[in-house]
Amino acid sequence: MTVAEESQHHEHHGTLQKQLGLRSLILFGLAYMCPIIVLGIFGVIAGLSQGGSSGSYLLATVAMFFTAMSYGLMAKHFPVAGSAYTYVRSALDSRLGFVVGWTILLDYLFLPLVIWLIGAAYLKGEYPNVPIAVWVVTFIVITSVLNVLGLKVADRTNFVLMTVQLLILILFVVLSITHLLHGSQSLVSTVPFTGGGFGPLTAGAAVAAYSFLGFDAISTLTEEAHDARRNVPRAIVLVALIGGAIFVVVTYFVTLVAPGGTFSNTDSLAADIAKTIGGSLFGAVFLTGLIVGQFTSGLAAQAAVARLLYAMGRDRVLPERVFGWVSERFHTPVLNIALCGVIGLGAIFLDVTTSTSFINFGAFTAFTLVNIAVIAYFLRNRGQGLSGMRYLLLPGVGALIDGYLLTQLDSKALVLGLSWLGIGVVYLLVLTRGLTKEPPVMAAIVEAE
Template sequence: MSHGQSNANQDSAAPHFKRVLTLKDLVIYGIAFMTPIAPAYIYGFAAQSTGGMLPLAYLIAMVAMMFSAYSYGRMAAAFPVSGSTYTYTQRAIHPHLGFFAGWAMFMDYVLVPLIVFMVGASYANALIPSIPYWVWVFIIAGVITVVNILGIAVAAKTNQILVLFMGIVVVIFVIFCMKAIMGEGGASAVVSITPFFNSEKFVMTAIISGAAMACFSFLGFDSITTLSEESVNPQNDIWKAAILSCLIGGIIFIVQAYVAQLVWPDVNNFSSADTALFDIANVAGGAVLVTLYTVAIIVSTFTAGLTGQASASRLMFSMGRDEVLPKKFFTHLHPKYKTPIYNILLMGSISIAGALFLSIDFVAELMSFGGLTGFMFVNLSVIVYYYFRKKEKKFVRYLVIPGLGFLICFYLFINLSPLTLKVGFIWLAIGVVYALITTKGFKKLPPSLIDS
């Protein structure tokens, strides 16, 4: 048997995913991860911190995230394989640096399903108090884990249904808000510049702070790139999906924040900043709209949980395939469904434990560390790979845009809380120790790169 035939047989025998995801599936996947009703989680505090100009903060955040979305798209076109941040940094800059990028991003992917389990269980318990919080955690975790094991196609169809439902709720919310606005001041009251610029309350530092907070509503578009090996046309669809999901999600967030601000102009007078949109929903549509919005938030935990768990399991698969994590465990695929079942079960177990024993505030603070670290690495990867290694001297495309993406993320990163930075760097230090041991002092390369 020839060497080429041997390699071909090895490749065909290697674990591989089914290519079933279209551009529409990928866009919906990204929006599902971000969740259409993401403003519900931060609206009260963010509206107060921006002086009632959260729509402007969301607009700035959307533009800022588009730079990083572009960079993810360019790297996905160059390396259409599973692994996302880890793979791009590994191939474009350095294999060991790729491990740390993946290690940092792994924190974010682990925490996303964990926190949505917590939020979903909390709201479900509030809606049906007779069922304890811990029972809701197991119900939500069980459903999400089973759907992900059944396959990405099943998860994609489930996401389509759930995202459609949330989209309908958002539309209903906006319509009720517009009716309430017109009821107070007529049709002309729907058009106002105040949510974007109020000269009496405008403070640039406050707007930038609000934009930094709003950026975290966009965490999720990057998860699309972990599905490159399950995409029908990864070279063309991944980058389009990353940018489209970021753009569509941003518009959805801006519209909700805009009408909410007009319904409730006094952002310092909520019954609770944590549930500010419920106050607004009650004014706009009464108990029916409040209940519908509560259900939509619970549904959002399933969409974000499905996508978060799927992305983390694919990232672990890629790191296992490169033997930076134990290969036998992390690359095992279910014989029928072709999903990384051990990774999915591990993710489900970690999320259940975290949801039962950690606080939402603590988990929320850590999410940003991994996400922003990953964004910085990917922006740098575009510059190193295209502008310097391939010498494609397209100044704006391969230097200015990713450079701005890096600087924006770095600015947000250095303004994280001291606790977040401390815990985040401890996590990275653990990764350093692990890498030192497995690579024999950074002397051993991943097998996938030895012959490249």
């Protein structure tokens, strides 16, 4: 960017105001995390863990705790907007930073697919005679048309969303407990934590991490937070722990209602459990709330990735003529929206396990490298009194756990993820002419994160 362009850039962008306290940061992180997703993928985790969903979520919480600590440390030392891409680029290497940015793009590109698939799976469970492809295409067509027309969705109203989600989760737990007591079943059991043993529990944890995606997004608010060096790290860790506690408690009682790991409707199990514990009325309320949530989430996710691709095209990280094009009629990046829709059609051929694992491939890759970035920062600044425990041991454990969970993902997801990573490496070699020059800065990734 030239001096003139940089000056013009700053003329059109005001300074971010510091207006968020610790409570607001925690609320943002929880809203972004979307706690109700624990019910959306409960059947998948139960199947993989062989009835040990709580154990899988406990393992995932431990992994996320170590990673959250690393995010907190990097947010303290690099108090600017941006997340994994910024930290790895700054503490490790610009080329590794590009790789992280590429894996983050994977999450953005395929998140709408996962959202549409989960919603379609629950509608398929309710209307078994309707092919799942019908629901997937319906989601894609409606959201794509709305995004092309430029429908502006209101900003996330955190208090309302969190209140509704928490009420449904609390009601789900209360009705589960009531159902168990009426059946004279014990409320104390170790089975939800042990499942089929360590192997199945780690396989479940590798997918359960999908529920945590969003705790790291707090770091994007660094420039708008009061006492950011103190509050942002605290909020990141607290959101990971609070989210983990919610997931463990909810899955514990739901597992007692529906024990085991073999179900005929794994992808939409929670809807049937809702009917079991609360009758048809609660089942309908739960399904409606989940589908509406998935639809609005998919609408926002598609709009976000279309904007991200446009910004990357504008920055010439991607071909400008395609990705940087905006329709003169609708004033929206129509080609990018259409591309997202085409990718979403892949949901017809995937299941929830594979698709969530695919998303987690990008997440675990970024998480692992952020932990390594903390270690690199420590090695470069050893004379500044940094704690070896916090900057070396804990992130080292975090990197090992994240790396191990990465290997436990669905085999199809690993193949797809490694293929995506390979494309990114080849593209990096082209952009840098065989690593002989610096890769372009992914300003769009920083803005999106």
